[in-house]
Amino acid sequence: MTANRHKLAMHDLGGVAPFADRPIDRREHALSHFDKSVDALMYLLSHPSRRLIRVDELRRAIESLPAAKYHGLSYYEKWLQAMHDLLVEKGVLGKDEIAARLAALRAAGAKP
Amino acid sequence: MAGHHHDHIHAGDPHAPVAEHGPSPEYLLLERAVRELLVAKGVFAADDMRRQIDLTDSRNPAMGAKLVARAWTDPAFRKKLLAEPKAAAGEMGIDVSNTPELIVLENTPTRHHLVVCTLCSCYPKAILGIPPAWYKSAAYRARAVKDPRGVLAEFGTALPPEIELRVVDSTADLRYLVLPRRPAGTDGLDEAALAALVTRDSMIGVSHPLSPA
Amino acid sequence: MTPAASARFRPGDRVRVRDAWPEEGGRRVHIRTPHFVRGRVGEVERVLGAFANPEDLAFGKPGLPPQPLYHVRFSQPELWPGGGRTDTLTVDIYESWLEAPR
Numbered sequence: 001m002t003a004n005r006h007k008l009a010m011h012d013l014g015g016v017a018p019f020a021d022r023p024i025d026r027r028e029h030a031l032s033h034f035d036k037s038v039d040a041l042m043y044l045l046s047h048p049s050r051r052l053i054r055v056d057e058l059r060r061a062i063e064s065l066p067a068a069k070y071h072g073l074s075y076y077e078k079w080l081q082a083m084h085d086l087l088v089e090k091g092v093l094g095k096d097e098i099a100a101r102l103a104a105l106r107a108a109g110a111k112p
Numbered sequence: 113m114a115g116h117h118h119d120h121i122h123a124g125d126p127h128a129p130v131a132e133h134g135p136s137p138e139y140l141l142l143e144r145a146v147r148e149l150l151v152a153k154g155v156f157a158a159d160d161m162r163r164q165i166d167l168t169d170s171r172n173p174a175m176g177a178k179l180v181a182r183a184w185t186d187p188a189f190r191k192k193l194l195a196e197p198k199a200a201a202g203e204m205g206i207d208v209s210n211t212p213e214l215i216v217l218e219n220t221p222t223r224h225h226l227v228v229c230t231l232c233s234c235y236p237k238a239i240l241g242i243p244p245a246w247y248k249s250a251a252y253r254a255r256a257v258k259d260p261r262g263v264l265a266e267f268g269t270a271l272p273p274e275i276e277l278r279v280v281d282s283t284a285d286l287r288y289l290v291l292p293r294r295p296a297g298t299d300g301l302d303e304a305a306l307a308a309l310v311t312r313d314s315m316i317g318v319s320h321p322l323s324p325a
Numbered sequence: 326m327t328p329a330a331s332a333r334f335r336p337g338d339r340v341r342v343r344d345a346w347p348e349e350g351g352r353r354v355h356i357r358t359p360h361f362v363r364g365r366v367g368e369v370e371r372v373l374g375a376f377a378n379p380e381d382l383a384f385g386k387p388g389l390p391p392q393p394l395y396h397v398r399f400s401q402p403e404l405w406p407g408g409g410r411t412d413t414l415t416v417d418i419y420e421s422w423l424e425a426p427r
Contacts, residue, residue, distance in 0.1 A: 006346050006349065006360065007348070007349055008348070008360050009348045009356065009360075011231055011232060012230070012231060012348075012356075012359060012360045013230050013231070013250055013253040013254045014230035014253065014254060014257040014258065014281065014359045014360065014361045015254060015255075015257055015258035015361050015405065016254050017254075019250040019251050019253070019254035019255070020251075020254040020255050020258055020259070022250075022251040022254075022255075023251065023266065024246050024249060024251045024252050024255065024263065024266055025245070025246060025249060025251065026246050026266075026267070027245070027246075028244060028245070029244070029245040031242055032134060032135060034134075034135040034139070034140055034143060035135075035242075036165045036168055036169070037143055037147065037161070037165065038143060039168055039242065040161050040164035040165045040168060041143070041146070041147060041150075041161070043164050043168075044155075044156045044160055044161065044164055045150075045155075047210060048210060050155065050156070052155065054382050054383075054385075056284075056355065056379045056382035056383040057382070057383055057384070057385065059231075059232050059355065059379075059383060060353075060355040060383035060384065062232070063355065064353070071250070073139075074133055074134070074135060075233070075245070075248050076135070077135060077136065077139045080139055080142060080143055080146070081139075081142075083146070084142060084146060087146065090385070092150075092153075092155070093146065093149055093150070093153075097149060098142075098145055098146065098149065101145040101148065101149055102141055102142065102145045105141055105144060105145060106141070213326055213373075213374075230359050231357060231359060257359075257361065257404075257405075257414060258361075258404075258405050258408075260401075260409075260412065261409060261412070273409075273411065274411065275411070276411045276412060276413060277409060277411070277412040277413075278398075278412070278413045278414070278415060279401075279412070279413070279414045279415070280414075280415045280416075281359060281414065281415070281416045281417075282417070283357045283358070283359065283416060283417050283418075284357040284376075284379045284417060285326070285373075285376045285379070285394060285417065286373065286394075286417055
């Protein structure tokens, strides 16, 4: 099997153990407001009128997450982390700017 | 999130499925920070965000079910849905602007389709809404290509061995909608009654449509 | 998507997916050809049109000229030991990943 000879990319999951041996967790999950917000953010950023992040870039940034985050974060947490990384990479937002806004929100005791 | 039961997952079991969980406070705050900064810079308006969330909320499998039911009752529409899926969806009032190309996979007496995206989570969101958690799970992505009949069995779906099971791995630029077979015993049903039989899962291919009561 | 005027392969052609592993080269890459079809032989089912190359788009490059994209169908036993004999798998694959079988 090719899978034994090659080091596969983390997201290239077709037929890959241990996932291929697991039952599928079929429970339904209602989307949270956070999930919908992150989905909407990506839609707005990728819209042809802005094209600040392409879906291909989002995929690449998700695949570039450390394995612990790729398999540990929720689906839309991964999207948000990847969008954050891309906005910084492209200079749309500054790392310091984001850190400052987070600090201000925390100082104000903000509830998300 | 309320309503989740983890009691059957044993702590420390390496084979326990990875459960989707609600957002952590850290990410809730990051979403707010990023959104507020983008609004402050005029990248988009706060209203754009609300409108987009409303649009997402309005997209759900009932839209796909309407397409399927129309295709079952109107041969000309079925032909159009297979030949020009986005145009056919637009005709039914579904907003497919700025969405990827769509292909409709028609199940036949000799062929059944099952859709997966092994590399990420490609899904016809314009037609079906946001994919279910299991569709995005590592287990489904890993198994649907290697053990598709086992996956169908896990969903309680019987498929005779002589029927070709065609798995379609959606890798980048196209999205797939399965056109399931019309169930037997539905001759007298109108379009709305037929649409009620068309489940989300039957348009992904893990299930058959419901049978009439 | 634009029509693929210059597609090298036609429906019915036997094609082999290149046995290439760019992710092992130490360079950052974004690959849309799943690992389990590489080096395997399938049949072109349909020419889907031409699309900007996602391997470039992922890094902010234009991905032009657009590249023909194909539906390639494999028999399950070609991909997995014990795969169902009547069963098949279809994947969208970009032309740069395809070659004539040896």
